Amino acid sequence: MIRLSVADGVARVALDRAAARNALPTAAWHDLARVDAWVPTDARVVLLASDVPGIFSAGADLADLARLSHDVPARAAFRTAMRAGIDAVAALPIPVVAAVEGGCHGAAVALALACDLIVAAPAARFAIPPARLGIGYPAADVARLVARVGSGQAARLLFTAAPIDAEEAHRIGLADLITDPHAVAATIAANDADALRLLKRTLRDPTDPAHNRAFEDSFAAPRFAQGVSRYRQP
Structure with missing residues (x-):
């Protein structure tokens, strides 16, 4: 589900769940919460990427979300697991680059927002669709979104739930660069x-x-x- 590989100072943390378009179940959020323990201390940059062509992540696993309609105690458990995973990525002591080389939806946008740089490939697409499902979005992630793109663009993304392409994401500040994320990570790793x-x-x-x-x-x-x-x- 989550694979780690290290080369030339770059710790590549890759999502690998092709059958579910890299949708993240609760277990994956728990894995991400321990990311600091399994990234080597001699790594100089973390590259958060995907091993599934055409998709960064579909976001939270809908199978997990579906049971929250009737399992009330599970709601807080899901929220805290997601929060722990995202915040653990944000707390890493070295630079973290999100390599968005395909679709990045819902909770996956929150995960990318926890990174220091969001680098989009030309085929990247972003969407935050909880309004279509009749649910909200975690407050801490809304705050990160507003900090990046401003309240107006955050409102646009949340209220419309409409996808945007890499160029539009770059224009509004959601993506920092449109280029090869691996080259950016290698450039960072060459530094002290x-x-x-x-x-x-x-x-x-x-x-x-x-x-x-x-x-x-x-x-x-x-x-x-x-x-x-x-x-x-x-």
């Missing part, structure tokens, strides 16, 4: 691991004054000394 972790911490809370001391301390990094020595004038 400690610097990437520091930059991610700073991006999370730029107002934390502790980052100023960390910035000063970073000048003692071996990679900085090596880089400066290459450009130092004789």
